Amino acid sequence: MTDARTPADVPVDTVTIFDTSLRDGEQSPGCSMSAPQKLRFAHALAELGVDVIEAGFPASSKADFDGVRAIARDVSGATIAMLARCVDADIEACARALDGSARPRIHVFISTSPLHREHKLGLDRAQVLERAVAGVALARHYVDDVEFSAEDALRTEPDFLVEVCSAAIAAGARTLNLPDTVGVTTPAEIRALFEHLRAHVVDADRAVFSAHCHDDLGLAVANSLAAIEGGARQVECTVNGIGERAGNAALEELVMALNVRRAWYGVGTRIDTRRLVPTSRLLARITGMHVQRNKAVVGQNAFAHESGIHQHGMLKHRGTYEIMRPEDVGWAQSQMVLGRHSGRAAIADRLRTLGLAVDEAQLNGVFAAFKALAEKKREVFDADLEALVLGTDARAARGWRLLRAHVSTGVAEDSLPTASVQLLAPDGTRVSEAAVGDGPVHALFAALARATGLRVDVDQYHVSSVTTGDDAQGQASVTARVDGIEHTGSGTSTDILEASALAWLEIANRAQRVRSAAPEREVVVA
Incomplete structure (x- = not known):
């Protein structure tokens, strides 16, 4: 063999x-x-x-x-x-x-x-x-x-x-x-x-x-x-x-x-x-010695593209700007980072991935709004694009909503992290579930998965502070795959576990929208 x-x-x-x-x-x-x-x-x-x-x-x-x-x-x-x-x-x-x-x-x-x-x-x-x-x-x-x-x-x-x-x-x-x-x-x-x-x-x-x-x-x-x-x-x-x-x-x-x-x-x-x-x-x-973002092969930016010229070339043929396949070294896929240098083709491709069907006229309007937003933000996220297309905050759109969550953990040898959640489902019903995990966040994500019935494979989880002081708000960012499609979600709260739950649910709602739009979605790429 x-x-x-x-x-x-x-x-x-x-x-x-x-x-x-x-x-x-x-x-x-x-x-x-x-x-x-x-x-x-x-x-x-x-x-x-x-x-x-x-x-x-x-x-x-x-x-x-x-x-x-x-x-x-x-x-x-x-x-x-x-x-x-x-x-x-x-x-x-x-x-x-x-x-x-x-x-x-x-x-x-x-x-x-x-x-x-x-x-x-x-x-x-x-x-x-x-x-x-x-x-x-x-x-x-x-x-x-x-x-x-x-x-x-x-x-x-x-x-x-x-x-x-x-x-x-x-x-x-x-x-x-x-x-x-x-x-x-x-x-x-x-x-x-x-x-x-x-x-x-x-x-x-x-x-x-x-x-x-x-x-x-x-x-x-x-x-x-x-x-x-x-x-x-x-x-x-x-x-x-x-x-x-x-x-x-x-x-x-x-x-x-x-x-x-x-x-x-x-x-x-x-x-x-x-x-x-x-x-x-x-x-x-x-x-604890992290790799610089632009490190060859294993750095976070090794297969990331923001320039509109590069993104357009990548969408036509990946060989235009990549000499290796990301999958061959252990990455899931190349990344199209949306920022001020991104082009119209990259925005259209990302909207298609998100299940947001727009015609050419709508795409022109979304792209103009995206360019204005990109001048104010270092990176434009999926939730921002959804807000541009839907005309409202993406979290207000119909989908799973967090009503309450309780997480219990400890450092004792026999302690078992547990989490219970109550969600408002897209059809208006209330769903409650609980789960255990290796840690509080793992238990929380497991409870959310049981409540929504979604399998969400988390690839990256990151927590950072967006304000200062004892009452600082924390932002949780999650990158995960659902049905083989990569999604990102973020949540902000003074309670970092709540922020984590909001980020996870953002991915769940996005995945549900992709599922429902899959048979009919069409995007014009100019």
């Missing part, structure tokens, strides 16, 4: 994806994870299709040792690597932590650049070479899969790199990693280095050459791709590009560059790209 992670057209020459989010990434300020969180994310990386998961640095602390040991024993489907200095105690800690792993790797490193040799280690070239060989040999005593890294390789003399790498292979290293530890190199420079090493290292064909690039100059992904052009067949990277200082090469960007430009690079990966966005979001939730 074909591996579902691997597209049928992946070339035979495949780049190994070595993820170091749990080691290098977790070392960055603000990204520390607990042992259970690291285990959960390790499972997510395995499901993503990562080849090698660097779980951590077991010698650094007992907590880290226990955490990485749990990963080694519990996570399958990927090689589990542990990092160690070329120090006996570090390597032995890795061996103990890896005990029970089906696919263990020990990753040893030592600094090789003149700057590090003098100021960090206080060793000369011969001493560094001796320690490197001893470290690889000891690691090979415990496991067959040993990786050697020459820290600060890009600032190391090329002839010494050749000597160290040749000695590491002779001592038993299967992978040679050349880190751009301080993110100082350029694509042309790193490509030339890999070509030089592959041509001059003794028995180079017995090892996989690997790149580990930092993003201090914003070149980590570009440098990693150049290393691949130079012969690297393993790349070390992190989800969302987290890592020391400016971070590491971003896994999602690297993988999609190889995917989209496969004809150029001639290599592929085993990553299930459809899991890129869910994995990115999981990491953001665990660390």
Whole structure:
């Protein structure tokens, strides 16, 4: 049976994806994870299709040792690597932590650049070479899969790199990693280095050459791709590009560059790209370090279009302004953001999605009113469009209305969040329902779903303050799918749970209107 992670057209020459989010990434300020969180994310990386998961640095602390040991024993489907200095105690800690792993790797490193040799280690070239060989040999005593890294390789003399790498292979290293530890190199420079090493290292064909690039100059992904052009067949990277200082090469960007430009690079990966966005979001939730909106591939704006020219092109053919399908990386679909730059075609398309049938004359009037509104608001929402078409506040239109709601929750171990609601149905009858949930909002949404009989799959839920002070109004925003169609809803109240219920009901009413209009709706798109 074909591996579902691997597209049928992946070339035979495949780049190994070595993820170091749990080691290098977790070392960055603000990204520390607990042992259970690291285990959960390790499972997510395995499901993503990562080849090698660097779980951590077991010698650094007992907590880290226990955490990485749990990963080694519990996570399958990927090689589990542990990092160690070329120090006996570090390597032995890795061996103990890896005990029970089906696919263990020990990753040893030592600094090789003149700057590090003098100021960090206080060793000369011969001493560094001796320690490197001893470290690889000891690691090979415990496991067959040993990786050697020459820290600060890009600032190391090329002839010494050749000597160290040749000695590491002779001592038993299967992978040679050349880190751009301080993110100082350029694509042309790193490509030339890999070509030089592959041509001059003794028995180079017995090892996989690997790149580990930092993003201090914003070149980590570009440098990693150049290393691949130079012969690297393993790349070390992190989800969302987290890592020391400016971070590491971003896994999602690297993988999609190889995917989209496969004809150029001639290599592929085993990553299930459809899991890129869910994995990115999981990491953001665990660390609290959110992704910038304009981040490539996984940023909220990566597949969002506001410009009228772009929206018109997208409605004609998505290839006009998108080089990837959002579904292929884990997004539900492209987004047409309605704002001052949006055009008539985008408004017509959104009205059709909302089930609001208008003729060409009506569309002209709605578009003129939309343009006036867009000058006053940063973003125009579905409720605003509905108000423009209906001539009144959308919430006053016939639909489900919230009469009362009661939510109970607590922090006790045996507490169970519950919610009860009473709604006024579109036909004027009153409907009451109750439900339990994982939290107060989850319970509230479950009660609303039971009362309306609608299945609403919530994708995003966001709460923000729209005023200041103790009596500030809160705005709840919900993005959800009903019958495969994405809708957004918002609600405002001094009670954030009431605001959440209003946002959910706005989506329910919009979905009901789409259902009733589906057989007859028609929009003229000019």
